[in-house]
Amino acid sequence: METRSHVSVLRQIPGSVWVLGCVSLCMDISSEMIHSLLPMFLMASLGASAATIGIIEGLAEATAPIVKVFSGAFSDYLGHRKWLAVAGYAMGALSKPLFAIAPTIGIVVTARVIDRVGKGIRGAPRDALVADVTPSHLRGAAFGLRQSLDTVGAFLGPLFGVIVMLAWADNFRLAFWLALIPGLLAVALLAVGIREPRHEGGAKCANPVRWDNVKQMSRAYWWVVAIGAVFALARFSEAFLVLRAMRSGVPIALVPLVMVAMNIVYALSAYPFGKLADKASHNRILLAGLAVLIAADIVLAHAVHWPFVVAGVLLWGLHMGMTQGLLAAMVAHTAPAQLRGTAFGFFNLISGVVTLASSVIAGALWDRVGAMATFYAGAGFCVATMLILVVAPAPAVRGVGG
Template identity: 55%
Template sequence: MATPAIPRTVWALGFVSLFMDLSSEIIHGLLPLFLTVTLGASVATVGAIDGIAEASASISKVFSGWLSDRLGRRKPLILLGYGLAALSKPLFPLAGSAATVLGARFADRIAKGLRGAPRDALIADVTPPEIRGRAFGLRQAMDTVGGFGGPLAAVGLMALFANDIRAVFWVAIGPALLCVVLVLIGVEDAPAPEAGERPAPVRLADVQALDRAFWSVTGIGIVFTLARFSEAFLVLRATGKGLPLALAPLVLVAMSLVYGLGAYPAGALADRRPARTLLAWGLVALVAADALLAWGDGLVVVFAGIGLWGAHMALTQGLLGKLVADAAPPRLRGSAFGLFNLASGVAMLMASLVAGLLWDAAGARATFVAGGGFATVALLLLCVRRA
């Protein structure tokens, strides 16, 4: 029997993710330096801003996922999320303080939360179960093309604008606006069920219908996220080892290149191999990355660690989305993705706050040693559960 084709809407969402990540990563690749060098903020402040922003995104994902289930439509919230993200971009070049950057990041991440759960639920809605791993892997891979294209563009723009970070930030607005157009013309909701098949509106109490399989996946996601703090710390580590400020976005280029090349094959492999095996290999890659970043001497070793960080992302991120989709009833998928992202976001807040405080108090090495320790504990727990 022939393998079904990946639906048009999944491809459209992939291109939307590509251009939004292109816009976001032009900014993100330079934001740690903008905060610490231009605005004089501490590394703990960088970690707090990233952690608070990601937690805000996760909280809004709960609301948007539940609302998309209740409405029976995903596209309106997806459009709202990408539209708000585009409107938040001008706040970055206009920022004169860390507080303004926090506000911009807050708006941008709320926008991400509004679109994230409905988008993932829509992918699950329109994709046959036997190719869901490929579908989530494809969207993740295209997202990551933007993820390495954005920092690469930032390097060229820094040269063009003589290291004027604010000027580079202004350019990032264009791809974000293009995303809104692509959602309008390229994304379609899943067909509505027939009148006799239409389920009752989702209520908050229905969350109790999410079974042990879903909560098990959520628990795994929490432990994973505690072991993986913001990529801003990778940028700061590389510049601390001698990478010129103008080339700092190359850190995210390297990470995203490995991530992008690996995401789709990892998703396809997840359709045929046990999920826990891939999750375990992802954790092994993260432990190795933390070891190189903690004790590596020189930029070559640091970039090897950054590449392993990207390999970890490729092996785990699309896979977790597939596991959530498989574990949740179709009418509760939006709510399930929202709850999963809430739990992961709170864990990301804790991880980034602790990482920033450790960096300021004990140095960069302590931050990556702690990350490797959490990853090792997660790997041991995964092996125990498998046994």
């Protein structure tokens, strides 16, 4: 019966959500082929330290949310989402050759920032588009499905990276060139495969980045923003998972398999937990996800051999599946329909800036104290987030709290 229920819900999800999920899948293959190899490339080929990698990753991840504020607001202003998303995916795809030719850390930083600017341009309009085309009672499942398909790409990308590294003797630059192909495919699929829903005629376009519109956001929305920000402190860049695997003694070509393992769990868990979020307490799911992340941090803090690293990474992937689609659904539920792009933009801005801080802290702790300190700091921030959820639960708004 439960299987039939899952099939029934999947059939109700609009076709545009499936297409957007496949677009995300292709772009994640492209991006993760590079990202799963980039920390090793920076450290082994260009001589970067863990602190430098933390700054690069934090800067890159903060760039996207800053851009998302403006792209989300601009999509609300125009009343259209699709072509902003196309532009963002195109920028991400066209950044890939820069990684392949990069002779210095500075060029890698440039490529990483361009890639994340593209992510910022596409992210908020895409998420708002998912909310626009999906009935409210299916949004948790829709965001979970899109996240699952996205994450299928996120484990195929590192897997393809491993294949290239094994077949061509650890040739980082060839892997980066090949990553361009699925990126261009994502752009083409979005351009031809999505028809945006009609908006009501006569609606007046107004600049949504105004104080009056900020005041329209509910207390429940700002609570979600606050929780997302504290949560971001606990979730530093996944580059540190790759660095942890490097220290476990496996060949460089096989290190990206940790990202494959993480993203398989992420992909398998995102949709079921997204569907669960349409019925169950969001607070309780978040608390459970934080508990899983604490377990992951503790395992990774003590992991010196490959099997323990894999165990910690699998737990990390499970926490991602439990929480990432859920947070997106919570933003969609608590934001006014006409300001969803703006709402996603501000949410991602705050979370991204905090992620910059958390990645810088993680890299500094790694270099000065050791890997164990980095993961224990993440666990500590998880505990802080759990305390906020317990002491100050969400305001009573449909789909949030509980």
